[in-house]
Amino acid sequence: MSDDFDKHMGLNILIIILIVIAFIQYIHKKSSSIITRKQAYEFLSAIRPGVSIVPKSWPNGKRCAVALSVDFDAESSLLFKNNKSLARHDLFHIGNRQGVPRLLKLFKNFNIPTTFFIPGIVVELYPELTKEIAKHGHEIGLHGWIHENVEDLTKRELLDLYTKSKDVIIKTTGFIPVGIRTPFAKFSEHIPEVAKELGLLYDSSLVSDHDCFIINRRGKSTNLLEIPISRIRDDSTYFNYNKQIVPPKDVLDIWKLEFRKAYEEGGVFQLLVHPHYMGYRSRIWIMEELCKYINTFKDVWFCTHKQLAMYVKSQAKRGL
Numbered sequence: 001m002s003d004d005f006d007k008h009m010g011l012n013i014l015i016i017i018l019i020v021i022a023f024i025q026y027i028h029k030k031s032s033s034i035i036t037r038k039q040a041y042e043f044l045s046a047i048r049p050g051v052s053i054v055p056k057s058w059p060n061g062k063r064c065a066v067a068l069s070v071d072f073d074a075e076s077s078l079l080f081k082n083n084k085s086l087a088r089h090d091l092f093h094i095g096n097r098q099g100v101p102r103l104l105k106l107f108k109n110f111n112i113p114t115t116f117f118i119p120g121i122v123v124e125l126y127p128e129l130t131k132e133i134a135k136h137g138h139e140i141g142l143h144g145w146i147h148e149n150v151e152d153l154t155k156r157e158l159l160d161l162y163t164k165s166k167d168v169i170i171k172t173t174g175f176i177p178v179g180i181r182t183p184f185a186k187f188s189e190h191i192p193e194v195a196k197e198l199g200l201l202y203d204s205s206l207v208s209d210h211d212c213f214i215i216n217r218r219g220k221s222t223n224l225l226e227i228p229i230s231r232i233r234d235d236s237t238y239f240n241y242n243k244q245i246v247p248p249k250d251v252l253d254i255w256k257l258e259f260r261k262a263y264e265e266g267g268v269f270q271l272l273v274h275p276h277y278m279g280y281r282s283r284i285w286i287m288e289e290l291c292k293y294i295n296t297f298k299d300v301w302f303c304t305h306k307q308l309a310m311y312v313k314s315q316a317k318r319g320l
């Protein structure tokens with residue numbers, strides 16, 4: 001009886017000890033999951049918008065800069081995600097079959113130079129179309145190799161992929177890229193270093209401002225110019241694959257308002273569209289109406305992102 005009692009007591013004590021240990025571990029785990037002040041400051045300082053560069057005037061006394069851009073992704077984002085749905089891939093073909101030709105025709109009719117950001121694999125998949133884009137005088141910028149998420153990659157991996165992309169663009173078109181837009185609206189603190197090693201002039205991926213600015217990394221200027229984009233001026237906000245989220249007329253109204261205010265302020269109106277969203281008849285209409293509307297304003301400077309970056313940087317050197 002006494003032996004049984006001792007055994008029972010011993011077991012109870014052991015269970016209590018185990019429960020106490022598990023509770024201490026739980027409390028410790030809970031408290032360590034809260035970010036410390038040091039960790040928060042370290043994370044926040046990785047990449048931040050630095051000094052803004054707002055020229056007092058634009059070339060030849062123009063009042064406002066208009067920089068249109070096209071992200072020609074084709075099927076690259078699906079290939080990156082290893083998506084094997086043929087129907088899903090099919091949704092993107094409207095971009096290369098209708099979107100790019102329609103946009104090229106529209107830009108030619110309005111005599112507008114623009115910037116196409118194209119992943120390396122898309123240049124390889126559609127070499128003739130890429131050559132056509134370059135032949136029309138549009139700038140070609142980097143957009144990853146296979147539309148990869150830059151946040152998952154090391155500096156070495158990014159450098160290898162972007163070098164490969166830069167090489168295929170030069171080999172196909174003869175154009176030397178000077179700008180980068182990171183895919184999926186993601187960003188990495190390695191981008192300024194990668195851009196520097198590739199001899200790039202600007203990035204156009206962040207959404208922190210309307211005006212151009214210099215990107216800071218770990219509290220220091222990287223000297224890399226940012227031409228900010230915006231979710232408001234991005235067609236993927238309103239159209240998702242074949243789904244119509246916002247009516248075309250409403251999208252046109254929003255973009256007209258964005259332009260008009262940029263014009264009043266003497267700033268930059270930057271726009272981002274995708275051929276696989278804009279290839280549809282009711283959507284290319286938005287671009288036609290927008291270009292007609294902008295043309296009713298005097299003294300607008302239509303420029304590529306490269307031209308914009310070169311001008312803004314030259315003004316910064318002169319102290320504006």
Ligand SMILES: [Zn+2]
Nearest residue numbers: 071073183184
């Ligand atoms: Zn893209």
